[in-house]
Amino acid sequence: MTSTRNSINDAAVQEDPSPAVITPRPVMAKLPKYAAGKPPAVIEGLQPFKLSSNENPLPPLPEVLAAIHSQHNIQRYPDPLSTALRTELGRFLDVPAEDIVTGAGSLGALVQILQTFAGQNEDGSVDEVVYAWRSFEAYPIMVGLAGADSVQVPNREDGSHDLEAMVAAVTERTRVVLLCTPNNPTGPALTTAQVEDFLSKVPSDVVVVIDEAYTEFVREPEAVDGVSLYRNYPNVIVLRTFSKAHGLANLRVGYSVANQRLTQHLRVAATPFAVSSLAEDAAIASLKHYEQVMERVQSLVDERERVVAGLKDLGWKFPESQGNFVWLPLGDDAQDFAEFAGTQALSVRAFPGEGVRVSIGEVEANTRFLALCASYPKGPGAS
Incomplete structure (x- = not known):
């Protein structure tokens, strides 16, 4: 009996067709892959430094660490609305708490915006999202996943947004425009006059996102200052984060600010419990000690200015940087420079064929970066 049953099973296995291949949505094949900054190589005798992810090299404030350590209700879900944080942010920014929607970093908040306002419509038409390029590399990924089409407008030669060209790129299909200021990875920031002029030329039913991760x-x-502008422009949404200046990148807490005609929809798209109570308590503690946060930020700005001055002394040409990073427009030599940096235990972020973004890190790291630029065989001082 057992022999007969095995024979039947063997025959069934032989007759079964090959398992069906499970394939993702077609859009997945069109999306670029997000490339996170890599850790530095280990080189004997050299302290390794990661300058590839625009991270704050300084730890959170002691008061923030104390707030994290005092969190004991990890077994409970957090408040899905982050009420305590939104209340504190409302006081800090002088805006209604109802105008704030939290997310898992500013990227999580952006995903909520795109899912709410851009995608594929019931008639099969596809919305468009306009943004400068190169800019934050997650933009095309998130736009594509939302079901919308990316319209990328090349930056000007100085690495800044070409706002006139972006206005010209807006069509009847445009639902969202993304302004990244300072622009990651190139560095320039937009001025109030530039953005107000831009908003005067864009239809008022197009959502304009001002991404201020490095403000x-x-x-x-x-x-x-996006928060000042949103008060007068109902179609403006501001993005901010605690990842950079506050040094809370690992906790993933960011937020958007918009008028309540927009936030009522964003809350529907918000991922439940995206911001943990751990992250919420840490962010509140950091806000309450904002002056100390800004003292640390100023030390990084001072280091940025030292690096910028050093690069200029060496003859390097690059865009103005208003973030915690500098951009070297190396073109085809970008990957070569990144590999050269690796030999000095420095990891930098290469964008092959375009340039290299280098985060402002520890003093020793920045000094070694300048020495690297002085000795790079293809640098401006090379014979």
Whole structure:
């Protein structure tokens, strides 16, 4: 009996066709892959430094670490609305708490915006999202996953947004425009006058996102302040994060600010419990000690200015940087430079064929980076 049953099973196996191949949505084949900054190579005798992810090299404030350590209800779900954090942010920004929607970093908040306002419509038509390029590399991925089409407008030669060209790229299909200021990875920031002029030319039913992930590092007096603008422009949404200046990248907490006619929809798209109570408590503690946060930020800005001055002394040409990074437009030599940096235990972020973004890190790391630029065989001082 057992023999007969085995024979039947063997025959069934032989007759079964090959398993069906499970394939993802077609859009997946069109999307670029997000390339996170790599850790530095280990080189004997050299302290390795990671300058590839625009991370804050300084740890969170002691008060923030204390707030994290005092969190004991990890077994409980967090408040899905991050009420305590939104209340604190409302006081800090002088805006209604109802105008704030939290997310898993500013990227999580952006995903909520795109899922809410851009994608494929019931009639099969596809919305468009306009943004400068090169800019934040997650943009085309998130736009594609939302079901919308990317319209990439090349940056100007100085690495800044070409706002006139972006206006010209807006069509009846455009639902969202992304402005990244300071622009990651090239560095320039937009001014208030530039953005107000842009908003005057864009239809009021197009959502304009002002992505200000690096706003605390900006020292340009005329730089735009998205929170000030959103008060007067109902189609503006501001993105901010605790990942950079506050040094909370690992905890993933960011937020958007918009008028309540927009936030009522964003809350529907928000991922439940995206911001943990751990992250919420840490962010609140950091806000309550904002002056100390900005003292640390200023130390990084001072280092950025030292690096910028050193690069200029060496003859390097690059865009103005208002973030915690500098951009070297190396073109076809980008990957070569990154590999050269690796021999000095420095990891930098190469964009092959375009350039290299180097984060401002520890003093020793920045000093070694300048020495690297002085000795790079293809640098401006090479014979």
